[in-house]
Amino acid sequence: MVKIHQRKFISADPEKCVGCQICEYACSYSKEKAYNPIKSRIRLVRVNQLANMAVTCRLCEEPACVAACPRNALSQSEDTGNIVLDKDKCNGCGWCIEACDYGAMMLHPETKVVYVCDLCKDKPDGPQCVKWCPEEALTVVTSDTLAQKARISVIKKLFQEKEEKQ
Amino acid sequence: MLGYAGTVLYVDLTTGKTRTEKLTEETAKKYVGGIGLGMKLWLSNSKAGVNPLSPENPLVLALGPVSGTMFPTGGNGHAFISKSPATGGVGEAVSHGTFGAELKRAGYDAIVLTGKAEKPVYLWIDDESIQLLDASNICGKSPPETEDAIKDELGDYYVRVASIGLAGEKQSKIANIINEKTRAAGRTGLGAVMGSKNLKAIAVRGTRDITVAKPDVFMDMVREFHERMKGPAVQKYRTLGTVDNISVTNELMCMPTRNYSASHFEKTENINAEVLNERYVAKIIACNSCAMRCEHEALVREGPYKGSLARMEYDNLWALGPNVGVDKLDAIIRAAELCNYYGLDATSTGVAISFLMDCHEKGLLSHDQLENIDPHFGNGEAVVQLVEKIGKREGIGELLADGVKVAAEKIGKNAAELAQHIKGLEVTGYDLRCLKTAALAAAVSFRGADHNRSGAFALDLRGKVDRLKAERGRGKLVKENEDIFALIDSFIICKNARNTLYNELGDLAKLYSAVTGAEVTPQDLSVAGERINTLAKLINTREGLTRNDDTLPWKVMNQPISDDGPVKGSVVTQDELDLMLDDYYQARGWAVEGIPSKEKLKELGLQEFQNIVEA
Numbered sequence: 001m002v003k004i005h006q007r008k009f010i011s012a013d014p015e016k017c018v019g020c021q022i023c024e025y026a027c028s029y030s031k032e033k034a035y036n037p038i039k040s041r042i043r044l045v046r047v048n049q050l051a052n053m054a055v056t057c058r059l060c061e062e063p064a065c066v067a068a069c070p071r072n073a074l075s076q077s078e079d080t081g082n083i084v085l086d087k088d089k090c091n092g093c094g095w096c097i098e099a100c101d102y103g104a105m106m107l108h109p110e111t112k113v114v115y116v117c118d119l120c121k122d123k124p125d126g127p128q129c130v131k132w133c134p135e136e137a138l139t140v141v142t143s144d145t146l147a148q149k150a151r152i153s154v155i156k157k158l159f160q161e162k163e164e165k166q
Numbered sequence: 167m168l169g170y171a172g173t174v175l176y177v178d179l180t181t182g183k184t185r186t187e188k189l190t191e192e193t194a195k196k197y198v199g200g201i202g203l204g205m206k207l208w209l210s211n212s213k214a215g216v217n218p219l220s221p222e223n224p225l226v227l228a229l230g231p232v233s234g235t236m237f238p239t240g241g242n243g244h245a246f247i248s249k250s251p252a253t254g255g256v257g258e259a260v261s262h263g264t265f266g267a268e269l270k271r272a273g274y275d276a277i278v279l280t281g282k283a284e285k286p287v288y289l290w291i292d293d294e295s296i297q298l299l300d301a302s303n304i305c306g307k308s309p310p311e312t313e314d315a316i317k318d319e320l321g322d323y324y325v326r327v328a329s330i331g332l333a334g335e336k337q338s339k340i341a342n343i344i345n346e347k348t349r350a351a352g353r354t355g356l357g358a359v360m361g362s363k364n365l366k367a368i369a370v371r372g373t374r375d376i377t378v379a380k381p382d383v384f385m386d387m388v389r390e391f392h393e394r395m396k397g398p399a400v401q402k403y404r405t406l407g408t409v410d411n412i413s414v415t416n417e418l419m420c421m422p423t424r425n426y427s428a429s430h431f432e433k434t435e436n437i438n439a440e441v442l443n444e445r446y447v448a449k450i451i452a453c454n455s456c457a458m459r460c461e462h463e464a465l466v467r468e469g470p471y472k473g474s475l476a477r478m479e480y481d482n483l484w485a486l487g488p489n490v491g492v493d494k495l496d497a498i499i500r501a502a503e504l505c506n507y508y509g510l511d512a513t514s515t516g517v518a519i520s521f522l523m524d525c526h527e528k529g530l531l532s533h534d535q536l537e538n539i540d541p542h543f544g545n546g547e548a549v550v551q552l553v554e555k556i557g558k559r560e561g562i563g564e565l566l567a568d569g570v571k572v573a574a575e576k577i578g579k580n581a582a583e584l585a586q587h588i589k590g591l592e593v594t595g596y597d598l599r600c601l602k603t604a605a606l607a608a609a610v611s612f613r614g615a616d617h618n619r620s621g622a623f624a625l626d627l628r629g630k631v632d633r634l635k636a637e638r639g640r641g642k643l644v645k646e647n648e649d650i651f652a653l654i655d656s657f658i659i660c661k662n663a664r665n666t667l668y669n670e671l672g673d674l675a676k677l678y679s680a681v682t683g684a685e686v687t688p689q690d691l692s693v694a695g696e697r698i699n700t701l702a703k704l705i706n707t708r709e710g711l712t713r714n715d716d717t718l719p720w721k722v723m724n725q726p727i728s729d730d731g732p733v734k735g736s737v738v739t740q741d742e743l744d745l746m747l748d749d750y751y752q753a754r755g756w757a758v759e760g761i762p763s764k765e766k767l768k769e770l771g772l773q774e775f776q777n778i779v780e781a
Contacts, residue, residue, distance in 0.1 A: 018459040020452035021264070025236035029385070034375030035235050036271065037324075045323075049348060049463045049475065050449045109373060134392050134457035 005144045007061075007081035008119065010042065010127055012054040016137035019044055019052030023129035023138060030120065030128040038109060041117040042129050042138075054129070054138065057083060057104040057117040065116070068099035074114075083116050090114055168379045169231040169682035170194050171273045174207065177289060177296065179363050180221060180281030184296045189275050195684060196771060198691075199230035199275065201258045202656035202698040204247030205705060207278055208256075209775065214708050218251035219337055219362040221282035227269070227328075227368065228277075230658035232681050234270030234376035235384070238391050238666075240677070241455035242267050243658030244328075244345075250354040252339045252514075252569055253589040253614045255706040255715075257354030261328075262660050263346040264454040268326040271372025283364035288316065288329070291370040301366035306332055308507040309344035316369045329367035330357040331509025336559045337361045339568040340514035340592070344506060348461065348477040349453070352511040354591060354613050355569070379683030387680060391666055395458040399665040403460035406439035407447075408480040408662065411595075412488070413438050418627060419733045420597040421484065424491045424543045425520035426586055426721040429597040429729050433493035442478060446495060453660070460662050466496045471550075476502035484595035485516025490523060490549050497546025501553050508557025517592035518566040519552045521573060524584040530577055537561045583720040588615035589711065598722045600733040601626040602636045606746040607644045609716045610760075612702035618661055620647040634733065636742035641749030649695030656698055697770040700754070700762050708778045713760045716747055 024040035032039045042056035059081040066074045066083065073089035074096055076082070083105075090113040096105045097114065108115050119140070120127045130138045141149075174187045189203075197203040204226040211224045226247040232240040244266030250257025269277075272293050279289075286301040304315045313327040326346065333341035334357030341357025342350045360366075378384045394400075402410050415421035416434045423431040435441070442464060452459030466474040476482070476499050486492065486501040505512040523541045525531050539555075539562065541548045555563025565573050570585035570592055586593040591614025598605040607622035608615050617623045622644050626633035631640070650670055654661065657674060667673045671688035678686050706715075717723075718738055726737040751758060755766040761779050762772075 018450060018452040020456055020459060021454045022236065022457065025241075025455065029236070029381075032375070033381070034377050035241075036373070036375045038373050039375075046451075049451060049461075049477070050465070052449075052451060132392075134396065135459070 006142055007059050008140050008142055009059040010056050010117065010119065010130060010138055011141045011146060013137045013139070014051070014053045016135045017052045017054055018135055018137070019046045020134065022132050022134060023054050026128045026132035030123070041106075041115065043103065055102050055104065056129075058102055059083070064099040064101070065096035065105050068095040070095060080119070080121065082118050082121065085114060085116070087111070087113050167191050167194065167682050167684050168377060169678075170199075171270060171275045173274050175274045175277045175296065177277060177279050178281045179279060179283040179287070179298065179365060182298050191684070194231070194275070195686070196694070197698065197701075198653065198656035198694050199233070200228055200243070200245040200260065200656040200658040201247055202652065202694065202701070203276055204228035204245050204258065205256060205698065205701050207276055208247050208249070209701070209705055209708075211278055211280070212249070215710070216249060218249040218254065218257075218359060221280065221363065223249050223359060223362075225279040225356065225359045225363065226276060227279070229266050229270050229275055230656060231678060232657060234267045235378055235681060236388055236455045237384070237677065237681070238388065238395060238456045238458065239453065239660035239663040240657055242453045243660065244269065244351075245655065245658055246343055246351045246356045248356055248359045249709065250356070250591070250613065251337070251358045252355040252571075252591050255589060255614070255709050255711045256612055256702050257356050257359070258613055258655070259342065259351035259353045259356055260655050260658055261343070261345055261349045261351040262453040263326070263349040265326040265328050265345040265370065266658065267454050268372045269370045271374050271376060272370050273372065273374055279363060279365065282362065286335075286364050286366050288367040288369055289365065290320065291368070293371070293373055304366055305335060308332070309509050310347040310506070312367050313347060316367060320369065322371060325369050325371050327367055327369045329509075330360050331507060331557070333508045333510045333557050333559075333567070334358060334361040335366070336567070338510065338556070338559060339572065340511045340518065340556075341509050342511045344509055348506065350506070350511070352513065353616060355511070357509050378681045380680045383676075384680040387677060392457040394666040394668070395456075395663070399668070400458050400460075400663060403458055403662045406443055407460060407462040407478070409439040409442055409462065409478055409483050411480040412483060414627065415595065416488075419727070419729055419731050420600050420627070421488055421595060422586070422593065422597045423488045425489065425517075425524040425584065426597070426719070426725070427524070429600060429727045429733060431488035431493075434488065436493040437483065437487050437495050437498065442483070442495060446478075446499060448475075456660070456663070458663055458666075464499050466499050469496050471496045471500035474500040474503045476506060478502060481594060482512035482516070485513045486549055489516050489595065490520045491543030492546040492549055493544070494546040497550055501546075501549045504550065504553040504557065508553070510553065510557055513594055514569055514592040515553060515556055517586055518556065518570055518573065519549055521570040521584055521586065522552065522562070522566060525577060525581055528584070530579055530581055535562055535565070583724070586615075586719045586721065588718060589715050591615045593719060596623045597727070598718060599727050599738060600736040601633050602738060602742070602746070603631055603633065603640050603643060605718060605722065605738045605743070606636075606640050606750060607647070609718050609743060609747065610644065610750055612699070612706055615719070618651070620644055620651050621661070621664070622647045634736055636738065636746050638745065638749045640746050641751070641753040644750055645753045648699050649692060652698040653691055653695040656694070693770065697772065700766065700770055700772060701775070703756070703760070703762055704772065704775050704778050707761055713747065716760060718743060
């Protein structure tokens with residue numbers, strides 16, 4: 001089983017994200033052969049002009065969506081940590097949608113079962129949103145690499161401020 | 167044919183009745199979309215001489231063939247078309263964001279709005295469900311507030327909204343229509359048309375799939391244009407933004423300053439793009455589908471205007487800065503934010519204020535009229551106060567709220583000489599006295615004073631022609647540029663992205679075919695561009711505009727540039743203008759009076775409107 005620290009998911013850098021929604025189009029085109037944000041596994045939120053960020057599945061440890069499903073339709077892959085849906089078991093009740101803190105679980109408008117980011121596991125070149133993001137705001141990360149990034153950026157900022165004061 | 171939804175929605179606001187009509191392939195191909203399709207729908211649904219602010223004047227909202235796809239900028243635009251209350255001719259303004267893409271997903275290519283609602287309403291388009299909902303509790307709100315209130319009421323964050331502010335509600339002829347808080351269909355006063363219909367907002371949610379005819383070709387084009395958008399063609403927009411033009415026009419001595427009193431601003435170093443970006447730009451954001459992302463959000467972090475946030479571009483910075491002699495960026499940003507708050511075209515608002523300042527300086531106004539505002543050039547706080555007054559149509563704002571042409575008529579005396587407008591639409595930030603190709607383009611522009619009908623100013627600025635000379639040949643150049651721009655506004659590709667169209671017509675033809683599956687040649691599109699410009703001229707002719715309206719502001723023709731340097735003494739004389747007008751009409755195949763010939767109409771497939779030129 002993949003360890004939590006190595007589990008990969010897609011993360012958006014709010015500093016870099018400009019809110020262009022290209023990730024939504026790349027996802028819906030790749031998954032559904034149509035340009036339609038409501039069929040995208042990643043969604044952009046612009047809270048105001050200064051706050052833009054795309055959100056998708058975080059592949060949580062002890063995922064609430066899996067725990068919430070009353071029909072055992074959801075499970076977490078031991079190999080990748082991906083959330084896996086058994087379409088035959090899902091009746092679209094939406095408890096997983098309610099349980100997810102990130103709004104990553106969505107009900108498909110046509111199939112009426114839930115869908116979620118699977119990191120484009122069938123694509124040799126990986127997640128399509130990451131590939132298409134023109135700002136390089138999206139990256140495939142692990143919690144370890146995210147923490148490293150945050151650490152480095154906060155220290156850089158600290159020393160930059162120090163230099164500016166001198 | 168893919169690309170188009172194939173449906174035009176008609177909404178009668180008087181009766182609340184709606185109906186749909188099929189958009190035929192023939193009409194779609196002929197008029198492309200956007201302003202082309204919008205003008206065709208307007209002309210076919212209106213009567214000659216219609217009062218722009220009457221229920222009988224249709225307001226058309228139109229999309230392009232690539233709207234809703236992920237083609238950068240082309241996917242996200244929309245256009246409003248109507249008879250302009252400012253000019254009495256064709257009014258059109260395009261905007262980008264996400265609104266247009268959402269409307270295409272709802273299943274429409276265009277909406278024709280007629281009539282007038284009994285009380286304020288907003289139009290709620292939820293795919294095929296169309297409702298007029300009560301807007302009485304959102305009246306008076308700004309477009310950003312309206313958007314939030316409607317999303318709240320409908321309980322859906324992904325609803326997209328285009329709305330008017332108080333200025334539109336009060337039918338100010340410089341009012342605009344704003345979508346997604348900062349994006350405006352700005353020019354020609356179409357906010358007033360919407361207000362005259364008691365229509366506060368249009369809210370839309372579309373859930374249908376958009377597909378294209380040749381996905382592989384299309385996706386390769388998207389990838390290619392993403393690369394072009396990261397390259398040198400649009401580097402200016404990505405980095406410093408359009409505001410960078412402040413330094414360019416200033417150095418070339420073609421930046422109208424203090425209401426055309428000078429052609430350069432001596433304090434430009436206080437307000438240029440470097441200062442704006444370093445001290446004020448808090449974030450650069452993108453419209454839907456765009457890899458260029460050029461929208462610079464400027465935030466005031468301290469001082470009396472602390473907290474003000476506005477999208478800054480060359481146009482609003484010029485209009486509320488050098489044009490009114492102001493070199494304080496915090497006041498300029500606050501004034502720009504207020505223009506958005508009230509739903510005012512920032513260009514026209516700035517020119518209305520510079521006009522007032524000029525009148526004040528020349529002693530044309532009484533002390534009582536000014537209500538303790540001190541409108542001298544350079545007073546940023548006065549500019550902020552005046553935007554508020556105009557937005558509310560209060561006191562001196564009432565005088566200015568319908569633009570400079572109307573204001574000059576009210577003031578009388580020689581105020582008209584200070585009113586910088588063409589056909590009733592205020593000028594933009596390019597001194598036409600020393601940009602003679604741009605001067606011709608502005609004179610013939612069907613929507614009035616504007617640089618965005620042809621972009622011919624770029625020929626002058628880049629030295630492709632001698633900008634101080636009026637000569638034959640400029641007519642053809644303006645015509646060619648107008649045809650491209652009409653097409654761009656019919657595809658609804660963003661003007662800031664035009665430089666990514668390396669092969670202009672070739673790129674557009676390839677895009678059209680990839681999306682719709684219909685094969686068109688660059689030549690077909692060139693003819694379509696000419697057709698759309700001629701159609702606009704037909705509208706203006708039907709509404710009574712003549713060669714006399716293809717003219718320039720008084721100062722451009724009578725007050726030579728006084729700044730020292732290579733442009734000193736520049737002015738456009740009537741002889742020069744006549745020479746260029748004749749040349750332009752000839753290039754267009756129009757008669758000397760600027761009326762399209764029957765042969766030209768036949769050639770362009772516009773015979774159905776032949777009665778207009780026979781009248």
